[in-house]
Amino acid sequence: MELGSEIHIDMYDNRMEVYSPGGMFDGRLIQQLNPMTVPSKRRNPLLADFFHRLKLMERRGSGMKKIIGEYKRFENLENYHAPEFSSNASEFHVTMWNLNYAMDVIKNNPHVVKAPEDVVKDVVKETGDVVKAKANVTKEFVKAQRQIYKLISQTPQINAMQMSENMGISIRQVQRYLKQLSDLKLIVREGGRKNGIWKILDEEYEGFFKRI
Structure with missing residues (x-):
């Protein structure tokens, strides 16, 4: 602890x-x-x-x-x-x-006869890029996001290999999560690959692990 x-x-x-x-x-x-x-x-x-x-x-x-x-x-x-x-x-x-989630979606939308995943796609299409970004957040991504934020907060110069060892997942998975977070403009790498540091841009989470 x-x-x-x-x-x-x-x-x-x-x-x-x-x-x-x-x-x-x-x-x-x-x-x-x-x-x-x-x-x-x-x-x-x-x-x-x-x-x-x-x-x-x-x-x-x-x-x-x-x-x-x-x-x-x-x-x-x-x-x-x-x-x-x-x-x-x-x-x-x-x-x-x-x-009960899938059944609740249909129950609360009696006119919807599509599969739940199709309903989500339609909602994303109608509400724009912000909702689209949020829809891409899976349970695995949320866990990885929390872990990556914490590792960056503790060691800004950490690399993907070190993240992989700390998180217990492959370096390829770590690189995929880092790209997703970078594409969403939640983190950024400043400086070179060897001497650079990670910076958290997400205002909701920046400094989060220092406050708890």
């Missing part, structure tokens, strides 16, 4: 994302493991036991198994998406999908 950090819960129409500072206890990546068989380990057994006695938490965690178990009840739904877990050395992410 980093000093001054905090948990974030982001709510969207089609999903809920939970961000928690601090990676896996043993340094492994949850996306490379089976969440159903990951053993529960406590960083502070005394504190966990104390809160368990106050009935504020379990003595041993079982959150991932409960989440997966609840979702499996609906795995026969056409729009089923299993919950997703990912982590790196300093962060842990959980994405829980709204399985």
Whole structure:
């Protein structure tokens, strides 16, 4: 856990994302493991036991198994998406999908007979480039955006290879995210590839990780 950090819960129409500072206890990546068989380990057994006695938490965690178990009840739904877990050395992410989302889109628009993805395309076409840019923001992009902002805030001169190692993804994926952020004018590289630095242009996020 980093000093001054905090948990974030982001709510969207089609999903809920939970961000928690601090990676896996043993340094492994949850996306490379089976969440159903990951053993529960406590960083502070005394504190966990104390809160368990106050009935504020379990003595041993079982959150991932409960989440997966609840979702499996609906795995026969056409729009089923299993919950997703990912982590790196300093962060842990959980994405829980709204399985009613596609049905709600149609229900709230009785005259719409198109598939949900076609509806989104039409909305983008009618509302212009701003909405088009936002529509391109996927769940993976949002996670990568937060991670990249944090890495740039900590080390402006960081390169794609170092980002790849910190984020636990391929350098090709990192380069794709950097291009997307650059194209959206959210970040910019100043100076050369070797001696240059990254700068965050996104007013909403600039300095964000320094404030929390």
